[in-house]
Amino acid sequence: xxxxxxxxxxxxxxxxxxxxxxxxxxxxxxxxxxxxxxxxxxxxxxxxxxxxxxxxxxxxxxxxxxxxxxxxxxxxxxxxxxxxxxxxxxxxxxxxxxxxxxxxxxxxxxxxxxxxxxxxxxxxxxxxxxxxxxxxxxxxxxxxxxxxxxxxxxxxxxxxxxxxxxxxxxxxxxxxxxxxxxxxxxxxxxxxxxxxxxxxxxxxxxxxxxxxxxxxxxxxxxxxxxxxxxxxxxxxxxxxxxxxxxxxxxxxxxxxxxxxxxxxxxxxxxxxxxxxxxxxxxxxxxxxxxxxxxxxxxxxxxxxxxxxxxxxxxxxxxxxxxxxxxxxxxxxxxxxxxxxxxxxxxxxxxxxxxxxxxxxxxxxxxxxxxxxxxxxxxxxxxxxxxxxxxxxxxxxxxxxxxxxxxxxxxxxxxxxxxxxxxxxx
Ligand code: S3P
Numbered sequence: 001x002x003x004x005x006x007x008x009x010x011x012x013x014x015x016x017x018x019x020x021x022x023x024x025x026x027x028x029x030x031x032x033x034x035x036x037x038x039x040x041x042x043x044x045x046x047x048x049x050x051x052x053x054x055x056x057x058x059x060x061x062x063x064x065x066x067x068x069x070x071x072x073x074x075x076x077x078x079x080x081x082x083x084x085x086x087x088x089x090x091x092x093x094x095x096x097x098x099x100x101x102x103x104x105x106x107x108x109x110x111x112x113x114x115x116x117x118x119x120x121x122x123x124x125x126x127x128x129x130x131x132x133x134x135x136x137x138x139x140x141x142x143x144x145x146x147x148x149x150x151x152x153x154x155x156x157x158x159x160x161x162x163x164x165x166x167x168x169x170x171x172x173x174x175x176x177x178x179x180x181x182x183x184x185x186x187x188x189x190x191x192x193x194x195x196x197x198x199x200x201x202x203x204x205x206x207x208x209x210x211x212x213x214x215x216x217x218x219x220x221x222x223x224x225x226x227x228x229x230x231x232x233x234x235x236x237x238x239x240x241x242x243x244x245x246x247x248x249x250x251x252x253x254x255x256x257x258x259x260x261x262x263x264x265x266x267x268x269x270x271x272x273x274x275x276x277x278x279x280x281x282x283x284x285x286x287x288x289x290x291x292x293x294x295x296x297x298x299x300x301x302x303x304x305x306x307x308x309x310x311x312x313x314x315x316x317x318x319x320x321x322x323x324x325x326x327x328x329x330x331x332x333x334x335x336x337x338x339x340x341x342x343x344x345x346x347x348x349x350x351x352x353x354x355x356x357x358x359x360x361x362x363x364x365x366x367x368x369x370x371x372x373x374x375x376x377x378x379x380x381x382x383x384x385x386x387x388x389x390x391x392x393x394x395x396x397x398x399x400x401x402x403x404x405x406x407x408x409x410x411x412x413x414x415x416x417x418x419x420x421x422x423x424x425x
Pocket of ligand 1: 169191310
């Protein structure tokens with residue numbers, strides 16, 4: 001896939017459904033009683049991995065494209081799968097499903113692709129083991145394949161060393177099956193989709209500052225879920241609209257949950273022309289986002305805002321190359337354990353395009369204002385890296401080539417088509 005300098009992006013785009021919300025709707029629907037009807041489900045490879053795992057455990061799931069219907073088996077109705085569960089590239093599938101599997105009356109092996117088999121799983125193995133789970137890393141390296149044998153679980157109060165919604169959600173899901181209250185305290189609040197959706201499904205879950213608390217459940221009940229557009233996918237069009245001259249883009253129906261909306265705050269701090277229109281609240285808050293080309297200035301991004309924009313940081317880092325002055329990203333060491341080491345990969349690729357960017361322990365420092373030129377970009381099969389450099393390639397001299405470009409199928413299968421449609425000819 002190749003990209004050249006673009007003279008402007010104009011028009012409207014509707015972003016596919018939120019990945020985090022789509023995963024959860026299938027998982028919670030599978031362990032609920034009754035039917036869960038999911039609208040605007042993300043048909044990305046990651047969410048399809050979740051569907052396939054639950055189908056293997058005897059859950060009937062109809063996938064009609066935009067709408068997915070889950071015929072739930074109830075909290076105790078999952079069946080032992082015949083084979084190893086394949087989570088593909090999806091960290092969310094692997095970690096959240098582990099919380100559920102820890103309490104079943106069977107044993108199962110979970111694995112995934114080469115990237116998933118390198119990602120840290122100790123972060124869920126430790127708290128789940130504290131709850132009484134039998135969860136082992138097959139090669140004893142803290143990574144998948146994981147072998148999980150269901151056990152009786154106990155409630156715990158876990159002080160998580162990382163702000164991670166995947167860790168928090170795995171513990172909360174195990175907490176549904178525990179013999180008492182389960183609490184998770186995080187250094188900063190991570191995305192709260194599990195808490196919001198579990199509550200709609202009938203669980204007793206509440207939040208106190210940075211602590212989520214759940215009570216054991218008798219049963220969950222199937223719901224209708226409207227999945228908002230994914231702000232992490234919208235991020236590429238937000239950035240593109242701001243940094244490509246002569247652009248004006250209206251991005252429809254984007255989820256703006258306050259635990260996810262950090263990119264909007266950062267854009268405003270950078271001086272962006274960005275407006276939220278048509279705000280609604282239907283389970284999750286949504287808005288249409290209007291962006292216009294802007295003169296940006298550098299900013300400092302760190303602390304509590306980091307979990308609210310963690311997946312957007314690659315695009316924000318590239319956007320900072322087009323801002324005046326210095327942008328500092330700190331407290332973002334979690335980037336190193338995503339689908340790729342996103343600090344190293346961003347620094348390497350932005351440097352190859354002529355940017356002034358420095359790697360730090362927990363982030364990067366970008367000195368904006370240098371014109372960028374084309375390069376061959378190795379996406380490392382990381383979907384967010386591929387999309388970041390498609391947008392960056394539209395602002396650089398020459399022809400930028402993205403290797404492994406098809407990995408966008410993980411979270412946004414129609415991305416290149418949507419980007420091309422907005423290009424003014
Ligand atoms: C996710 C949580 C985040 C995020 C990931 C999706 C989720 O990961 O990066 O893309 O759906 O819970 P961490 O929980 O590891 O921070």
